[in-house]
Amino acid sequence: MSANGIKVFIFDDIRPTPELSFAIRHLQCQSGIVITASHNPKEYNGYKVYWEDGGQIVPPHDKNIINEVKSIKSVSQINFAANHNLINTIGNDIDKAYLEAIQTLALHPKTEKKLKIVYTPIHGTGIKLMPEALHTFGFENIITEPSQSIPDGNFPTVKSPNPENPEALQLAIELATREGADLVLATDPDADRVAAAVKVGGNFELLNGNQIASLLTYYILKHKKDLKSTDFIVKTIVTTDLLCDIAESFCVRCIEVLTGFKYIAAVIRENEGKQRFICGGEESFGFLAGDYARDKDAVATGALLAEMANWAKSEGKTLIDVLDDIYSEYALYAEHLINIVKKGVEGAAEIKAMMEKFRKEYLNPEGLRLIKVFDYKDKTIRDVATGTTKPLLGFPESDVLQFLYEDGTKISVRPSGTEPKIKFYISVKSDEGPVAKNELKKRIQQLTAFINKETNL
Numbered sequence: 001m002s003a004n005g006i007k008v009f010i011f012d013d014i015r016p017t018p019e020l021s022f023a024i025r026h027l028q029c030q031s032g033i034v035i036t037a038s039h040n041p042k043e044y045n046g047y048k049v050y051w052e053d054g055g056q057i058v059p060p061h062d063k064n065i066i067n068e069v070k071s072i073k074s075v076s077q078i079n080f081a082a083n084h085n086l087i088n089t090i091g092n093d094i095d096k097a098y099l100e101a102i103q104t105l106a107l108h109p110k111t112e113k114k115l116k117i118v119y120t121p122i123h124g125t126g127i128k129l130m131p132e133a134l135h136t137f138g139f140e141n142i143i144t145e146p147s148q149s150i151p152d153g154n155f156p157t158v159k160s161p162n163p164e165n166p167e168a169l170q171l172a173i174e175l176a177t178r179e180g181a182d183l184v185l186a187t188d189p190d191a192d193r194v195a196a197a198v199k200v201g202g203n204f205e206l207l208n209g210n211q212i213a214s215l216l217t218y219y220i221l222k223h224k225k226d227l228k229s230t231d232f233i234v235k236t237i238v239t240t241d242l243l244c245d246i247a248e249s250f251c252v253r254c255i256e257v258l259t260g261f262k263y264i265a266a267v268i269r270e271n272e273g274k275q276r277f278i279c280g281g282e283e284s285f286g287f288l289a290g291d292y293a294r295d296k297d298a299v300a301t302g303a304l305l306a307e308m309a310n311w312a313k314s315e316g317k318t319l320i321d322v323l324d325d326i327y328s329e330y331a332l333y334a335e336h337l338i339n340i341v342k343k344g345v346e347g348a349a350e351i352k353a354m355m356e357k358f359r360k361e362y363l364n365p366e367g368l369r370l371i372k373v374f375d376y377k378d379k380t381i382r383d384v385a386t387g388t389t390k391p392l393l394g395f396p397e398s399d400v401l402q403f404l405y406e407d408g409t410k411i412s413v414r415p416s417g418t419e420p421k422i423k424f425y426i427s428v429k430s431d432e433g434p435v436a437k438n439e440l441k442k443r444i445q446q447l448t449a450f451i452n453k454e455t456n457l
Helices: 017-026 061-070 092-103 130-136 166-179 209-223 242-249 261-271 298-314 319-329 344-361 433-454
Strands: 008-011 031-035 047-051 087-090 117-120 142-144 183-187 194-200 203-207 231-236 253-257 276-282 286-289 332-341 370-375 380-383 389-391 401-405 410-415 421-430
Touching: 017 031, 017 047, 017 092, 017 298, 092 130, 092 298, 117 130, 117 166, 130 142, 130 298, 142 166, 166 183, 166 194, 166 203, 183 298, 194 209, 194 298, 194 319, 203 209, 203 319, 209 231, 209 242, 209 276, 209 286, 209 298, 209 319, 209 332, 231 242, 231 261, 242 253, 242 319, 253 261, 261 276, 261 286, 286 298, 298 319, 319 433, 332 433, 344 401, 344 410, 344 421, 421 433
Parallel strands: 008 087, 117 142, 117 183, 231 253, 231 276
Antiparallel strands: 031 047, 183 194, 194 203, 276 286, 332 421, 370 380, 370 401, 380 389, 401 410, 410 421
16 A cells, blocks of 8 residues: 555554444545454455445445456556555554544443443454443443453354354353353454343343344434434344334434445435434344444444443343333334355355246245335335336345235345355234244244245255
């Protein structure tokens, strides 16, 4: 970079990915790069590229960058002679500014924090700032899982460092059980996604990404004192519709975007100076409150989740109790994700064939009446009863199908953008609240069996 006349800021050590998003805006940079495989298995590597707004690149920047790469015909065209006058090392000064920005999100900063927390960074970058962020929020009783607190790209204590997998939290839950902790927090290796487990009786119950986003959206909207009609939240199209229900009850707009937090960042940028972004979430454990950064932030989200758990405890409740209160007030939603791995060239062809099949034949589970099909590739909405279609507006083209059924069930299908997988997102709902949990669990099992049959598993 410096060899090509670009002023560069480089961190002195590993840092959480969301801090890079913050630093781009804080330092008024044009772009940012973090080298990370995120939560993927140890054999992966890669990097994320950010634009001047602090969000990951979206069209047309992604294609324009690749076109520039393709224009290089020889290594001799690339300048490597560093200009050290243009290279600036950064570290604690940005940490301080970042933590100060996070601290402004606190909704009960003066409340006594009695919660006992076990935290694991799963061998990743969260160890640099997550404990400090919790201290900033007033939490003192924090225990880090020692064997997973050492940064290590081989992830020796887990099969996968993905906090979506319960196994990744097992050591932390065992420690929390021994220590009598109230809450377990876990961040993925680049610390942009957070998972949590809540003590219920003598056991710990895991929260999924939809539940975390629902809890925090409710908590923020309920306790924020200056809500306005121009405020908005954002969710991805495969994230629980409960977020929109909650937002509507507080007279806050809910905007939907394609899967990927970069699209949430794009909406924040489009509305900057006109409407205020409150928070945004996605089912894959990504969440952001406030616009100090433009990417999901496990550090701030973990601190907010701890604050909410502390508030719930002061009310004699756990986060699970609060979640049941939300289900009683709005509706009970239950979601399930099916990942089907198809590796290599043959796998890619199989995934393509599946998408083509479902575009023609649709998914028609027994006992459900399909009413609408949303095709984000053809950008159409089809009314199944009449056979008519209308344009699907407001979204870029994407290879995604959504099937909506009369009882509110929704099935979304998309090839993964980062792994050799095709993903099926099941969402079911009931107006009967928490009492319908077993009924929805059974419906999810039936739909899972149906999808397995349709994909020849």
